[in-house]
Amino acid sequence: MTKKYFEHVGSFLRPEELHQARAAFANGDITFEELTAVEDRLITELVDKQVAAGLEKVTDGEFRRANWHTDFFWGFDGIERYQYGEGLAFEGVETNDDSAIVSGKIGFTKENHPFIKHFQFLKKLADERGVEAKITIPAPAQCMIELQRGSNIQKALEVYPDQRDLIADLAAAYRQSILALYEEGARTIQLDDCTWGVIMDDDFYKTVTNGEIDKDFIREGLLAINNKAIEDLPEDLQINTHVCRGNYQSTYATTGPYTAVAETLFGRENATAYFLEYDNERSGGFEPLAEFKDPNKVAVLGLVTTKEGKLEDKETIIARIKEASEFLPLDQLWLATQCGFASTEEGNILTDEDQWKKLALVKEVIDEVWGNQ
Numbered sequence: 001m002t003k004k005y006f007e008h009v010g011s012f013l014r015p016e017e018l019h020q021a022r023a024a025f026a027n028g029d030i031t032f033e034e035l036t037a038v039e040d041r042l043i044t045e046l047v048d049k050q051v052a053a054g055l056e057k058v059t060d061g062e063f064r065r066a067n068w069h070t071d072f073f074w075g076f077d078g079i080e081r082y083q084y085g086e087g088l089a090f091e092g093v094e095t096n097d098d099s100a101i102v103s104g105k106i107g108f109t110k111e112n113h114p115f116i117k118h119f120q121f122l123k124k125l126a127d128e129r130g131v132e133a134k135i136t137i138p139a140p141a142q143c144m145i146e147l148q149r150g151s152n153i154q155k156a157l158e159v160y161p162d163q164r165d166l167i168a169d170l171a172a173a174y175r176q177s178i179l180a181l182y183e184e185g186a187r188t189i190q191l192d193d194c195t196w197g198v199i200m201d202d203d204f205y206k207t208v209t210n211g212e213i214d215k216d217f218i219r220e221g222l223l224a225i226n227n228k229a230i231e232d233l234p235e236d237l238q239i240n241t242h243v244c245r246g247n248y249q250s251t252y253a254t255t256g257p258y259t260a261v262a263e264t265l266f267g268r269e270n271a272t273a274y275f276l277e278y279d280n281e282r283s284g285g286f287e288p289l290a291e292f293k294d295p296n297k298v299a300v301l302g303l304v305t306t307k308e309g310k311l312e313d314k315e316t317i318i319a320r321i322k323e324a325s326e327f328l329p330l331d332q333l334w335l336a337t338q339c340g341f342a343s344t345e346e347g348n349i350l351t352d353e354d355q356w357k358k359l360a361l362v363k364e365v366i367d368e369v370w371g372n373q
Contacts, residue, residue, distance in 0.1 A: 001295070001296070001331055002272055002273070002296050002297070002298050004273075004298060004334045004370070005056040005057050005132075006054055006055055006056050006057075006362070006363050006366055007055055007056060007057035007134060007188075007336065008050070008055060008057075008059065008336065008337065008340070008359060009136075009190075009242055009275055009302070009306075009336055009337055009338075009339055009340045010059050010061075010062060010068075010134075010136035010190065010192070010242070010340045011059075011061055011062040011068060011136075011340030011341055011342045011343055012046060012059075012061035012062070012063075012340070012341050012342060012355060013341050013342050013347045013348070013350075013351075013352055013355055014061075014063060014342055014345050014347055015042055015352075017038065017042065018038065018039065018042050018063060019345070021034075021035050021038040021039075022035065022066075022345065039063055039064050040121065042063060043060045043061065043063050043064075043121070043122070043125070044125060046060070046061045046063065047060075047122070047125045047126065047129065048129075049356070050131075051129050051131055053356060053359050053360065053363070054363050055131070055359070056131055056132065057131065057132045057133070057134040057188055058122070058125075058126055058129075058131050058132070058133060058134065059122070059133075059134050059135070059136060060118060060121070060122045061342075062136065062340070062342070062343075064114075064118055065345070066098060066344065066345050067098055067343070067344050067345075068136070068138065068192060068340070068343040068344065069138035069142055069143075069146070069192065069194075070098045070099065070100050070146070071114075072115060072137050072138050072143075073100040073138070073143050073146060073147075074100060075112065075113035075114055075115055075177075076106055076107065076108055076113070076173050076177075077104065077105070077106065077107040077108065077109055077112065077173075078102060078103055078104040078105045078106040078107060078159070078169075079100050079101070079102060079103065079106060079143075079147070080100070080101060080103040081098070081099075081100065082098075082099045082100060082101040082152070083098065083099065084098075084099040084150070084151075084152075099146060099149075099152060100143070100146050100147060100152075101147065101152050101155040101156070102147055102152075102155050102156040102158070102159045102160065102166065103155070103159075104159060105159065105169060106166065106169040106170050106173050107169065107172075107173050107176075108172075108173040108174075108176040108177045108180070110176075110180045113177060113180070115135070115137065115177070115181070116180055116181065116184060118135075119133065119135050119181055119184055119185075119186060120184055122135070123184060123185045123186070127185075132187065132188060133185065133186065134186075134188040134189075134190065135181060135186055135188075135189055135190070136189075136190045136192055136242070136340075137177075137189065137190070137191060137192070138191070138192050138193070139191035139192060139193035139195065139226055139241065140170060140171055140174045140191070140225045140226050140228075140229040141193060141195040141221075141222040141225050141226050142192070142193055142194060142195055143170060143174075144166075144167060144170060144221075144225050145195050145198075147166070147170075148163070167221075167224075167225050167228075168228075170225065170229075171225050171228040171229040172229075174229035174230075175228075175229050175230070175231070175233075178229070178230065178233065178237075178239075179233070182233070182234060182237050186237070187236060187237055187238060188237075188238045188240065189237065189238070189239055189240070190239075190240045190241065190242055190275070191226065191230075191239065191240070191241045191242070191271065192241070192242045192244060193226070193241055193242065193243055193244065194243075194244045194245065194246060194254075195222050196222065196243055196261045196265055197243075197244070197245045197246065197254030197256070198218065198254070199215050199218055199219060199260050199261050200245070200254060200255075200256035200257065200258065200259075200260050200261060201245075201254035201255050201256040202256070204254045204255075215260070219261065219264045220264070222264075223264050223265070223268055223269055226241075226269055226270075227268075227269060227270050230270055230271075231270070238272050238273070239270070239271050239272060240271055240272055240273040240274070240275065241269065241271040241273075241274055241275070242274075242275035242339070243258075243265065243274060243275070243276055243277065244277060244339055244343075245277055245282065245283070255282040256282070256284065257283065257284020257285060257287075257288060258276070258283070258284060258288035258289075259284065259287070259288050262288035262289075262290075262291035263291050266288065266289070266291040266292045266297070266299075267291045267292070267293055267294075271297070272296065272297060272298065273297070273298040273299075273300050273334070274292075274297065274298070274299050274300060275300045275302060275336055276299055276300060276301060276302055277302045277338045277339060278301050278302050278303050278320070278324075278338065279302055279303060279304065279305035279307070279338035280305070286323055286324040286326070286327050286328075287327055288327075289324060289327040289328040290327045290328065292328055292332060295332065297332065298332055298333070298334055299324070299328055299332060299333055299334070300333075300334045300335065300336045301320070301321065301324055301333060301334065301335055301336070302336055302337055302338035302339065303317050303320055303321070303335060303338070304317065304335070304336070304337045304338060304358050304361060304362055305337070305338045305358075306337045306338055306339050306340060306341045306348055306350070306355070306358065307338070307339075307348055307349070307350075308348075308349065308350060309349075309350035309351055309354035311354075311357055311358065311361060312361065314361065314364065314365060314368075317335070317361075317365050318365060318368065318369060321333060321335065321365070321369055330369075330370070334366070334370070335362055335365055335366050335369070336362060337358055337359070337362060341355045341358075
């Protein structure tokens with residue numbers, strides 16, 4: 001049975017001081033070193049707060065990122081930052097237009113990727129406090145989709161006329177980055193992945209593909225690149241995933257149950273713990289959890305929303321866990337928030353106090369339902 005820990009999905013609301021420092025750096029008013037000093041201090045304070053809250057695995061809150069995904073992409077050789085000209089359409093809002101395009105052969109150089117240094121700093125803090133440092137990165141499939149979406153595909157084709165070569169190089173670069181993080185002491189790496197929502201949401205699927213790409217083809221493609229990137233890794237490295245439907249300023253991009261992806265995602269992706277959104281009816285029922293056939297896999301139920309500050313009723317959460325246990329044994333279930341609190345630096349619409357109350361509720365329910373498991 002896989003050991004389970006009280007942990008957070010990843011991102012936290014950015015303090016106002018951090019917003020101001022990042023704006024000052026963008027305007028040329030402070031140096032990169034001065035910005036880093038502010039980030040270091042605020043991340044240290046955040047880690048202390050996580051430890052005080054009882055979290056057994058801590059993150060840096062993604063404080064050094066503008067976006068949960070693109071910042072990681074930009075660290076690869078052959079991928080560069082690009083302003084797409086328009087953001088993604090979420091429910092009632094458009095995201096920022098940060099994107100990534102292929103500019104050369106894709107690869108990974110440890111000295112060039114900033115996330116290595118980011119993790120080194122977090123690891124030192126975690127070791128000093130007797131907890132584990134956890135890092136979140138976007139899934140390989142997420143990067144593939146970004147490099148191929150819309151007009152970005154033209155740049156990708158210039159370098160990779162055969163897109164199978166792009167996929168092979170990207171998977172290899174990802175695997176090298178994961179091994180580099182492992183060398184620095186990472187033992188839990190979480191792959192954040194919004195790509196499955198394309199298949200779960202029929203309307204979004206038609207918008208993105210014009211209905212011209214077979215869903216089975218998409219499913220198998222997402223699975224293949226993710227599994228290729230995480231094959232033959234050290235046995236003591238746990239690869240988890242967070243399946244997201246979008247989390248931008250408390251809005252979402254896709255809707256729909258896990259039914260359309262459950263057999264592929266739950267049954268065949270080589271992750272251990274799956275952080276799953278289950279905070280409202282958009283996520284559907286718990287029936288797809290029956291597709292978890294491997295007894296070592298864990299479904300982490302995201303029953304506590306990060307999209308609003310109102311605190312959930314504890315007994316309702318416990319009742320929903322009991323309902324989920326009809327489809328997957330309780331020892332393969334766990335609890336977390338539905339997503340992070342700030343997938344982008346703008347953050348969701350709730351307060352700092354709200355986010356800690358949410359985590360306190362998660363811990364209270366875990367202690368009551370699972371005890372010392």
